[in-house]
Structures are given as structure tokens and as C-alpha cells.
Amino acid sequence: MPRAPRVPPRRAACDNARMSFAPLQNDTFLRACLGQATDYTPVWLMRQAGRYLPEYRATREKAGSFMGLATHVDYATEVTLQPLARYPLDAAILFSDILTVPDAMGLGLSFVQGEGPKFARTVRTEDDVARLAVPDMDKLRYVFDAVTSIRRALAGRVPLIGFSGSPWTLACYMAEGGGSSDYRHVKTLMYARPDLMQRVLDINADAVAQYLNAQIDAGAQAVMVFDSWGGVLADGAFQRFSLASTARVLAQLKRTGADGAVVPRIVFTKGGGLWLREMAALDCDVLGLDWTMNLGAARRIVIEAAQANAPENIAARAVAAAPGAENALKEAPRPPKALQGQIDPNVLFAPPEAIRAEVRHVLDSFGRPHTYRAAPGSTHIFNLGHGISQFTPPEHVSHLVDEVHRHSRALRGQAMAARG
Amino acid sequence: MPRAPRVPPRRAACDNARMSFAPLQNDTFLRACLGQATDYTPVWLMRQAGRYLPEYRATREKAGSFMGLATHVDYATEVTLQPLARYPLDAAILFSDILTVPDAMGLGLSFVQGEGPKFARTVRTEDDVARLAVPDMDKLRYVFDAVTSIRRALAGRVPLIGFSGSPWTLACYMAEGGGSSDYRHVKTLMYARPDLMQRVLDINADAVAQYLNAQIDAGAQAVMVFDSWGGVLADGAFQRFSLASTARVLAQLKRTGADGAVVPRIVFTKGGGLWLREMAALDCDVLGLDWTMNLGAARRIVIEAAQANAPENIAARAVAAAPGAENALKEAPRPPKALQGQIDPNVLFAPPEAIRAEVRHVLDSFGRPHTYRAAPGSTHIFNLGHGISQFTPPEHVSHLVDEVHRHSRALRGQAMAARG
Numbered sequence: 001m002p003r004a005p006r007v008p009p010r011r012a013a014c015d016n017a018r019m020s021f022a023p024l025q026n027d028t029f030l031r032a033c034l035g036q037a038t039d040y041t042p043v044w045l046m047r048q049a050g051r052y053l054p055e056y057r058a059t060r061e062k063a064g065s066f067m068g069l070a071t072h073v074d075y076a077t078e079v080t081l082q083p084l085a086r087y088p089l090d091a092a093i094l095f096s097d098i099l100t101v102p103d104a105m106g107l108g109l110s111f112v113q114g115e116g117p118k119f120a121r122t123v124r125t126e127d128d129v130a131r132l133a134v135p136d137m138d139k140l141r142y143v144f145d146a147v148t149s150i151r152r153a154l155a156g157r158v159p160l161i162g163f164s165g166s167p168w169t170l171a172c173y174m175a176e177g178g179g180s181s182d183y184r185h186v187k188t189l190m191y192a193r194p195d196l197m198q199r200v201l202d203i204n205a206d207a208v209a210q211y212l213n214a215q216i217d218a219g220a221q222a223v224m225v226f227d228s229w230g231g232v233l234a235d236g237a238f239q240r241f242s243l244a245s246t247a248r249v250l251a252q253l254k255r256t257g258a259d260g261a262v263v264p265r266i267v268f269t270k271g272g273g274l275w276l277r278e279m280a281a282l283d284c285d286v287l288g289l290d291w292t293m294n295l296g297a298a299r300r301i302v303i304e305a306a307q308a309n310a311p312e313n314i315a316a317r318a319v320a321a322a323p324g325a326e327n328a329l330k331e332a333p334r335p336p337k338a339l340q341g342q343i344d345p346n347v348l349f350a351p352p353e354a355i356r357a358e359v360r361h362v363l364d365s366f367g368r369p370h371t372y373r374a375a376p377g378s379t380h381i382f383n384l385g386h387g388i389s390q391f392t393p394p395e396h397v398s399h400l401v402d403e404v405h406r407h408s409r410a411l412r413g414q415a416m417a418a419r420g
Numbered sequence: 421m422p423r424a425p426r427v428p429p430r431r432a433a434c435d436n437a438r439m440s441f442a443p444l445q446n447d448t449f450l451r452a453c454l455g456q457a458t459d460y461t462p463v464w465l466m467r468q469a470g471r472y473l474p475e476y477r478a479t480r481e482k483a484g485s486f487m488g489l490a491t492h493v494d495y496a497t498e499v500t501l502q503p504l505a506r507y508p509l510d511a512a513i514l515f516s517d518i519l520t521v522p523d524a525m526g527l528g529l530s531f532v533q534g535e536g537p538k539f540a541r542t543v544r545t546e547d548d549v550a551r552l553a554v555p556d557m558d559k560l561r562y563v564f565d566a567v568t569s570i571r572r573a574l575a576g577r578v579p580l581i582g583f584s585g586s587p588w589t590l591a592c593y594m595a596e597g598g599g600s601s602d603y604r605h606v607k608t609l610m611y612a613r614p615d616l617m618q619r620v621l622d623i624n625a626d627a628v629a630q631y632l633n634a635q636i637d638a639g640a641q642a643v644m645v646f647d648s649w650g651g652v653l654a655d656g657a658f659q660r661f662s663l664a665s666t667a668r669v670l671a672q673l674k675r676t677g678a679d680g681a682v683v684p685r686i687v688f689t690k691g692g693g694l695w696l697r698e699m700a701a702l703d704c705d706v707l708g709l710d711w712t713m714n715l716g717a718a719r720r721i722v723i724e725a726a727q728a729n730a731p732e733n734i735a736a737r738a739v740a741a742a743p744g745a746e747n748a749l750k751e752a753p754r755p756p757k758a759l760q761g762q763i764d765p766n767v768l769f770a771p772p773e774a775i776r777a778e779v780r781h782v783l784d785s786f787g788r789p790h791t792y793r794a795a796p797g798s799t800h801i802f803n804l805g806h807g808i809s810q811f812t813p814p815e816h817v818s819h820l821v822d823e824v825h826r827h828s829r830a831l832r833g834q835a836m837a838a839r840g
Contacts, residue, residue, distance in 0.1 A: 235712055
């Protein structure tokens with residue numbers, strides 16, 4: 001059973017801070033998350049605050065290390081806002097790492113230059129699992145402080161997305177001790193001792209739920225679960241170990257922030273296209289996709305899933321999205337999941353005209369946009385299918401963002417004209 | 421346009437050798453490839469001759485290096501047969517590497533211990549592509565000599581599978597210069613200069629076709645195309661660059677060996693489950709799957725694809741499989757593709773009883789086997805969804821192979837009993 005969320009002592013102070021958040025000026029991303037029509041397709045980029053930006057590299061230089069950057073509220077705020085100064089993105093995402101939670105569990109996270117994350121201790125044996133527990137959220141205060149600081153610094157310009165790794169993805173890193181090419185240790189644990197694997201996933205799920213709830217309390221306006229390694233699982237094992245533990249997270253999440261606004265939930269399983277129909281039953285608002293899945297086919301799947309679930313679901317969101325309507329929302333039928341993704345980040349190495357053509361291809365593959373006049377039929381949030389490469393020329397990103405906005409407006413104009 | 425296949429001068433000598441091949445004693449694998457009923461589900465394992473076997477490590481020690489092993493006919497023969505001495509496998513696969521073809525193109529292949537394959541020269545620029553050509557097949561004579569030697573040494577015990585990397589997968593290694601986590605160089609070439617990418621793929625396809633045809637002439641009884649990296653492509657790019665170039669290979673392949681026996685073709689795209697319907701239109705007999713795809717769902721897809729193609733296809737293979745019937749086969753409707761795969765090799769780290777349970781799960785997920793009394797509805801060849809890990813305990817493999825044979829016989833017994 002889920003544990004009761006701990007209430008860290010810092011809450012009271014933050015509550016006051018939260019009251020001063022500026023009103024949101026650009027709600028396009030949040031509206032699209034909730035299945036509502038928008039004037040254009042919103043866009044943000046996974047890892048948009050990152051090494052491809054010289055200003056990011058300068059701040060990281062000052063911070064000394066990746067964790068020095070992530071744990072320093074002012075630096076984390078600074079780098080989160082850097083891409084927004086360059087590009088008219090429709091959302092900001094907390095600068096942090098998916099491995100903060102296992103670090104707070106005492107596994108000893110470090111980042112070795114050129115090698116990625118490493119844990120000092122791994123979780124592979126019965127004893128390792130016995131020592132594991134949901135960490136004191138106070139150890140992650142630096143994250144929640146960063147959320148509040150970034151939300152203030154954004155001053156309502158665009159919404160702020162909080163995030164966490166999925167229970168399964170965290171378990172991968174915890175068992176492997178870092179990245180892996182074969183997932184041998186975590187899968188050995190899973191196939192040899194499914195009972196221990198389940199215990200790890202339950203602890204991770206409860207920790208992730210508390211972690212995301214604390215981010216929501218601190219000011220996050222949407223939350224995303226990164227199931228980066230769900231796609232390495234076998235059919236059957238994915239449903240049992242990854243999907244079920246993500247569902248356990250979602251079941252514990254707050255539906256609204258302290259300001260009463262609905263906090264949309266995004267779930268992204270890299271390589272999860274084959275399981276989209278099952279993922280469409282998750283209690284979330286948006287499903288992330290990578291570039292292997294055809295967007296039009298994905299849209300048909302989430303629409304069918306919503307229709308199978310509730311034929312009368314079209315007007316329900318408007319009621320449910322009202323402040324304080326959490327209970328109504330839990331019971332109400334839901335619109336089709338919004339879809340987020342999914343251009344290959346390597347497209348950004350092509351010349352500007354090729355980038356723009358690929359952007360149009362992705363937007364077109366989703367199909368005619370949901371417009372104000374038409375019945376909802378899933379909405380689209382443009383993103384990459386994976387984090388942006390550190391080698392990306394920053395000026396190429398401008399072309400991508402501009403073409404998303406330009407072409408998606410044009411598509412809506414065509415759709416409106418076609419309907420008279 | 422495909423180039424005319426070169427006929428290497430060594431052919432005549434080999435023709436005589438080929439005549440002396442012993443008759444096949446176990447044709448279960450070949451029959452399953454061709455959609456025919458078998459008494460049990462045949463099984464072989466990708467990379468079955470490999471580092472997990474102490475006898476392999478001993479031979480490699482003698483050979484000095486991986487390429488020393490692969491280019492030495494006696495050693496290659498020895499290691500190919502090693503797993504057959506331990507396990508009752510239903511096929512042997514040539515011991516070689518998928519990168520022999522680009523090596524013969526002059527790119528300078530080497531294997532650095534612990535780092536995988538490296539090329540001295542990469543293919544990234546217009547000049548690089550201009551220098552590229554289908555290699556003289558005589559440079560690959562060591563491979564064809566190994567095929568003949570292994571076929572003789574097998575003495576008809578089980579059939580011998582020849583193989584090649586797919587044009588796209590070879591292109592990945594050629595552009596990246598080795599393994600990659602992001603495929604940045606090959607995708608930059610693809611997105612920035614699709615014309616150059618196409619040129620590389622055309623050359624690779626023609627080279628692969630000549631290479632596989634020479635393996636068929638040398639004695640290979642089935643051929644497999646490893647599209648190991650097709651799954652990293654975006655929807656649309658996969659069809660245009662990987663699938664189309666694999667189709668170009670298949671269009672040039674010989675249908676029968678010198679002894680007149682049909683040579684089944686297997687195509688395996690790792691991570692290609694989302695594109696199975698499109699792959700079902702390839703001119704091949706078997707599609708390989710990894711563990712992410714549900715086998716029962718895959719079976720429904722290949723059956724639907726075959727039915728859409730030709731409702732009257734059931735009896736056609738018997739006609740087409742007759743010696744010299746290549747032309748009839750080209751025109752004739754085809755049975756549903758056989759499916760090969762797809763257990764996660766990490767299952768082999770679990771205890772024997774768990775391995776056996778997972779084997780039964782995979783066999784059961786395919787559904788009731790095609791039996792002699794029933795109409796063909798796709799056949800199954802058991803395999804891993806990826807090469808066996810070097811850390812696998814060899815005794816665990818015995819349990820996997822035994823359970824495939826035992827449980828698949830039991831399933832056939834049930835199916836026959838149920839039909840009276």
C-alpha cells in the first residue's frame with residue numbers, strides 16, 4: 001500500500017512564497033496537455049537547458065560539477081531560464097536530474113566527465129533491497145527550492161514542468177550502478193527474484209509520488225515521468241514492472257497545485273510505442289512518444305482508447321478542470337490523451353531548410369489539428385523524441401521552434417477554412 | 421540499378437566440393453522457415469558460438485584476435501560447431517561478423533578488447549562516398565571458404581545459416597566508425613544529404629546481395645539479414661532507408677542453392693516491431709523479432725498480411741519449393757511469414773525453473789502451433805531477441821533448449837488431441 005506522504009517542515013514557508021506567483025501569460029502548453037484547442041502547437045525540448053548552449057557551459061563552469069549546478073538554487077534557476085531567452089518556447093522544465101531520488105536514498109550519485117552518472121552503491125541483493133526506503137524528502141529540498149525559485153523567476157511567462165524518473169528507470173540505474181548497454185543486473189534481479197524487484201519498484205513509486213507532490217507544492221505546473229528505459233523490457237514484463245509502478249505513482253499524485261490549477265501529468269516511455277494502447281489507460285493527460293511511432297497512428301490509438309472508455313467524454317474536461325473539482329475529475333470520463341513528441345534530435349544537425357521540412361512532416365503526420373470549432377480528438381505538443389544533443393548548433397533550434405509555431409498556425413487556418 | 425553479380429574465380433573449385441555435402445538429417449529449422457508443420461519448435465541462438473563458452477575462449481586465445489578467429493577457416497569451423505556439441509540446437513550459424521563487408525571495402529576493421537569494432541576510416545562526406553564501391557568478393561573468400569568447411573564438418577547434422585548486416589546497419593558503422601549511442605554521424609548524413617545516404621545504401625545493398633549469394637554458392641542453407649540498427653530510425657526514415665535497401669538485397673538473392681534446395685531468407689530488425697506489417701511485405705520467409713513485441717500479436721499481423729496479399733496461398737509453397745521452381749515461387753502467393761525469436765537473453769541469468777517458465781511463456785504467447793492437420797497459420801522458430809551475453813552460465817542454455825523442445829512437443833500433442 002502507498003505510504004502516507006511525509007510533510008516536510010519547509011512547507012509553511014513555501015506556501016507564503018507560492019501566493020506571490022505571477023499570473024500565467026502563455027497557457028498554450030497547459031491547455032494542449034488538457035486536450036483543449038490552442039492557436040498553435042506548443043513546443044518545448046527535452047534537455048533544452050543543456051550543454052549545447054554556451055551560456056549553460058559557462059554556468060556549469062562556475063558551479064564546478066553537474067551536481068554543483070543542480071543543487072545550487074540560483075544556478076539551477078539561471079540555466080532553466082537560459083533557453084527561454086533564446087527561443088520562444090512554450091514551457092520551462094526544472095533543471096535537475098532523474099537520479100536525485102536514488103541519491104537521496106543514500107546510493108551516492110556522482111557524474112564522471114564523459115561517463116555519465118555513477119552510483120557508489122548498487123541494489124542487487126536481498127540485503128541491498130532490505131536497506132532501501134523512501135528517502136526523507138528534506139534531503140531533496142534543493143530541488144523544491146529550485147522549483148519555487150524558477151517559478152518566481154519565470155514571472156508567469158510560461159508554465160514550469162517538474163519531473164522524475166519512473167520507478168523502473170530508477171531501478172535500472174540503482175541495479176546497474178550507472179548506464180548500461182544490456183541491463184543485465186536489473187533484469188537478473190527481475191527474472192531471478194521478481195519479489196525483490198517488486199519491493200524496489202514499490203519503494204521507488206512511493207518516493208517518486210512524494211517527490212512529484214512536493215514539486216507541485218513548490219510551484220510545478222505540470223509533472224512528467226521519464227520512463228527512459230521502459231522500452232528495454234519484454235512484452236509482459238513492461239506491463240508488470242514498468243507500467244504498473246508508474247500507475248502506482250499516478251494514483252498518489254495531487255491533481256491540483258496550491259493555486260487550484262490542474263497539474264497535467266505526462267508519461268514518456270522511450271521505445272514504448274508498441275504498448276501505447278495499454279499506456280492510454282494510465283491516469284495521466286499526456287503520453288510522450290519517440291520518433292519510431294507514427295504520430296497519426298498514435299492519435300488513432302489514443303482516440304479509440306478514450307472512446308472505448310467513455311463515449312460521452314467530450315465535454316467532461318471543462319467541468320473537471322474547474323478549481324477544486326479533483327473528485328469530479330477522478331470519476332469523469334476523460335478526453336483522449338494528448339501526445340507529446342517526437343522529432344529525432346539528430347534532425348537538428350541538418351541545414352535549416354531540412355529542419356523545417358522535417359518539422360512540417362511531424363506536424364502533418366499528427367493530422368488536422370484540434371480546433372475550437374471541432375470536437376476534441378487528441379492534441380499535440382511538439383518536442384524531441386529524446387534529449388537534445390550537446391553537439392546541436394544553437395541557431396538550428398531557432399528554426400525548429402519557429403517552424404513549429406508558423407506551420408501549426410497555418411494548419412489551423414486551413415482546418416478552419418475547410419470547415420467554413 | 422543493381423549491379424550484375426561478379427563471379428569470383430574460386431567458384432569452380434567450390435562447385436566440386438559442394439557436391440559432396442552429406443544429406444540433411446534434421447530439417448526442422450528449414451521446414452519451419454518455409455511455413456511447414458514440424459514435430460516441435462526448432463531453436464538456435466544468436467551468437468550461440470561465443471564468449472560464454474570456455475571452449476570458444478580457448479580457441480580465440482589460440483587465434484590471437486577476433487579477426488584472427490573469423491578469417492581462419494579451421495578456427496571458424498571449430499567455434500561454429502562448439503555449441504552443437506553441448507546442446508541439441510536445430511541450426512548452426514556461420515561464425516563471422518557483420519562488418520566483414522565494409523572491411524573488404526577498405527575501411528580497416530579492428531576489434532579493440534572491451535570497446536567493440538572500430539573502423540580506421542569513416543564514411544561521412546561526399547568524398548568518402550565517392551570512394552565507396554562494391555568490394556571484390558575475392559577479399560571475402562575466407563568467409564565463403566569457412567561456409568564450405570563448416571557445411572562439410574556439419575555432415576548434414578543441422579542446416580547452416582549464412583548472414584550479413586543490413587545495408588542500413590552497415591552504413592551506421594561506416595559513418596560512426598564503430599558502435600554509437602546516438603547515431604549522430606549517420607543520421608546527420610541522412611538528414612543533411614539523403615542523396616549521399618542513398619548512394620551508400622545502394623552500394624551496401626549490392627555488396628550484401630553478392631556476399632549472401634556467394635555464401636549460398638559455398639553451401640549456406642538459409643541466409644539472415646541482421647538489421648541491428650533499423651530500430652533507431654524515425655518512422656518514415658525506416659521505410660525509406662532501411663526497409664527499402666533490405667528489399668533491394670532480397671531482390672538480388674538466389675532462391676536456391678546449387679543442390680536445388682530452397683534457401684530461406686530471414687530478416688531481423690531489432691526494435692522493428694512497430695513496422696512489422698510493412699516488413700511482412702518483404703520477399704523473405706522469416707521475420708525476426710525482439711522481446712518487446714508480443715508474439716501472438718505479431719502472428720496475427722503476418723497472417724493478416726498474407727491473407728490480404730493472396731487468399732488462395734495455402735498450397736502454393738509445396739509447388740514453389742520444388743527444385744528449379746524459382747520462377748513459379750516469385751509469382752506464387754506465399755504463406756504467412758514465419759516468426760523467429762524472441763526471449764530476452766537476460767532470462768538466462770535466472771535459475772533453471774525460471775528459465776523454463778519464461779520459455780513456456782514465449783511458446784504459449786505464439787499460440788497453438790501449426791500442425792500437420794491444421795491449415796498453415798505462421799510457424800515459429802525459437803531464438804533470443806538479441807545475441808547471447810558473454811556472462812551466460814553455459815549450463816543454463818541446456819535448460820532453455822530442452823524446454824523449447826519438450827514444451828513445444830507437448831503443445832502439438834494438445835493441439836492434435838483437441839482436433840480429435
